[in-house]
Amino acid sequence: MGRYSFLFSFLLLSALCNSSQASAAQLNQTQANHLGKLFEILQSNLSVPSGHLNNSINTNRCNWTGVTCISHASSTVVSKLSFSDLGISSFNSSSLAAFFDHLCSLDTLQYLDLSSNGLRSLPDSFSNCTGLSGLKYLNLRNTELYSPIPDFSKFGHLEILDLSSNYLTDIDLNPLIRLESLKELVLSWNNFTAFKSSTPIPPSFFGVQTRPQFTRCIFLSPPDDIFKHGNLTLLDLSHNQLTGSIPEEFNNLTKLDLSYNNLTGELYADLLSAPTLESIDLTSNCLTGSIPVNLSRILYQIRLGGNQLNGTLPTSIGELSQLSYLELDGNNLSGEIPPEMGNLSNLVVIELQMNKISGRIPNQISNLVNLNTLNLSQNALSGEIPSQISDLQKLSNLNLQGNNLSGSIPTTISNMVSLIELQLGENKLNGTIPEMPSSLTTALNLSHNCFSGSIPSSSFSKSPQLEILDLSHNNFSGPLPDSLTTLQFLTLLDLSDNNLAGTLPTFHRWVNVIITGNALLSNSSQVSQSKRKMHPSLDIMLSFELGAFVGIFVGMFLGTYGFDKIQFDRSL
Incomplete structure (x- = not known):
């Protein structure tokens, strides 16, 4: 199982x-x-x-x-x-x-x-x-x-x-x-x-009967009675082909999973209010309507992503003190993020991406001290990135891409000791790139913004394990700092569509450097700018394969012309 x-x-x-x-x-x-x-x-x-x-x-x-x-x-x-x-x-x-x-x-x-x-x-x-x-x-x-x-x-x-x-x-x-x-x-x-x-x-x-039965039960297309069963606590119908609407009555369920089906209709008002309900997952259906205001106080997981829900985020979410996972991505939600969400100190994951949420990121978000993932991308958020976001010391993934955020990146971002990925592309950010945290390893995306001037040499000095750096579609100018060549784990550097000038420094052969759209930046020290360069392990592998081919050829030659005359020292 x-x-x-x-x-x-x-x-x-x-x-x-x-x-x-x-x-x-x-x-x-x-x-x-x-x-x-x-x-x-x-x-x-x-x-x-x-x-x-x-x-x-x-x-x-x-x-x-x-x-x-x-x-x-x-x-x-x-x-x-x-x-x-x-x-x-x-x-x-x-x-x-x-x-x-x-x-x-x-x-x-x-x-x-x-x-x-x-x-x-x-x-x-x-x-x-x-x-x-x-x-x-x-x-x-x-x-x-x-x-x-x-x-x-x-x-x-x-x-x-x-x-x-x-x-x-x-x-x-x-x-x-x-x-x-x-x-x-x-x-x-x-x-x-x-x-x-x-x-x-x-x-x-x-x-x-009085003896407990079906404490956990996984069915597909069950009769309505199964939802009314008094001893049923977990009902999982996920990843099937269920159609129709969600039944309006279930008694003592603590966990309900109807995700990845073809359910339709609206979420009825009391769906999330059952006093025993701890977790609900309706991801990837065709559900419509708004998120109910009445919510069970013991909910620790709400997953409603990948539907057609509309309306605003209810302020009553802020009363769910045990909530750890809030996933509402891929809907048509609008309005602002309620400041009451700052009360949810147990939240680990917030996924609100691909909606129509507007307004500012509330300062109260700094109260979410256990937050690990914050994804607000592809919305209509505006204003500046609040400096209080740097108080989230457990945050590892921050994605604010595809909004209307302006202003500069908070300088305190270097204090985020757990941050491994930062996605800030497709906004209206400007100013100087601050020093990035040493924990940043997976990716830093600052593309499609309004950054200008030279690329600071100190911005990435404490992030030597960074693998992907995207600075494309900005207004950076001047020469490229040599310090970028010290990023030993870098595999992709996208500098396209800026105003960079001078000669491109020499990067490791496994780094894919993209410089198209920089008319004044020459590439004399590099292989073709469109060629994908190999990581050392790939280079070694190809060398090994070539050596093996040569070895086979030599072996065939020696086998034909007197291989038995060659002596090998078995002690080697």
């Missing part, structure tokens, strides 16, 4: 605590025989090397790769088998049938992982297997299963079933109805088009 269950970890904890003692003991003879047969089948059918094939040298089968044993009722038994990504689909039909027959004989098995094996279907003998009635975890993720869904009714104690990343196109609840112990059903990354049941769904399936 993509996300491992806390529930099953807890269930196995006591078993794993005994596993070291169990591994020292021998299995009972019946289980030892079945386990031996399983690995004989693996050894005779697998065409690629696997750690499972080295098990024969270890006489204690509880120490074999993929096997976990526990002490149970004064004996040692198998509790867990992991056969992930072994190419079981390549078995011939008789070997495959025998493999599952021996699996079904391990009646103490609680955990079985058959993921990433390309099975396409399960043999009937496995679906009818009564020997695995105590199985609690079954992982069939990425096994290329096709509809209909297999019958798991014989696995009466199954609590976790992972069928994600397969080719299931619909789901009939009937094979699952009798799984009364089921708490986690993972069906994400399929191609479901329907959710049906030819027989009435018993109340126990929806958790009406």
Whole structure:
């Protein structure tokens, strides 16, 4: 499964605590025989090397790769088998049938992982297997299963079933109805088009009974009742083909993920106000309308990016003291950033890019002391970059590109000790480029602004690991400072469309220097200005390949004309 269950970890904890003692003991003879047969089948059918094939040298089968044993009722038994990504689909039909027959004989098995094996279907003998009635975890993720869904009714104690990343196109609840112990059903990354049941769904399936059920459940196209299920806490329908609108009622959900579907309609007023709601992800749908004002006070994640939402950012966001992730990018939001957002001291990520947000960046943003990523690019923000932004000592990525920001870059930006990427292109910034922080490594983009005069030699002296520097489409003039050649990690330097003059200094051969649009800047010391230069590692690789070619040619020549006469000193 993509996300491992806390529930099953807890269930196995006591078993794993005994596993070291169990591994020292021998299995009972019946289980030892079945386990031996399983690995004989693996050894005779697998065409690629696997750690499972080295098990024969270890006489204690509880120490074999993929096997976990526990002490149970004064004996040692198998509790867990992991056969992930072994190419079981390549078995011939008789070997495959025998493999599952021996699996079904391990009646103490609680955990079985058959993921990433390309099975396409399960043999009937496995679906009818009564020997695995105590199985609690079954992982069939990425096994290329096709509809209909297999019958798991014989696995009466199954609590976790992972069928994600397969080719299931619909789901009939009937094979699952009798799984009364089921708490986690993972069906994400399929191609479901329907959710049906030819027989009435018993109340126990929806958790009406007192015992807890479906504490985590992943469905596609579920009936409305599933949203009303009183024990359901996590509902993940992401990465499927859901259409229609979001149901208006769900009871005790803490996490709702409907991202990457084709949902339409508006966000209803109380969607985000459920008192138990902690996280909502509706990314990449076709949702419209405004962001609701009523918000759950315990929300720590709001992801609504990639929709068609409009309206303004509600000031009530400032009341979400636990909010860590706010992602509203790629919508049609307008208005200003509310100063109340400065109350959100736990925010780690703000992504508001590609909207129509206007006004100034509020000074209160300096209160977001835990902020790591701030992306306000491609909006209509104006005014100056507030100097208070430099108080964000944990900020690593700052993107303000594509706005109408003016004035100069705050000189205090050199104090931002965690900043690795700074994107300020496509604004109206001017003045002198201040000294950049030593942490700046990934990129500095100042293109398409109004900078003029000479490029200061000290601006990048404390950023020797900078990889990309874009100063294009400004009004820089005069000669290029030699200090730029000391940036040892630089791979791209874009100086195009300025008024630079003089002779271009000599850069390392792996630096791609772009100087087009500088009529007075000569390139006499460089290779063609449009040629991509190689990093040393690439140069060495090409030299090695050339040397290998020459070596092969020489070898062929010597083989023809007396290679046996040449003596080699083996001590070299």
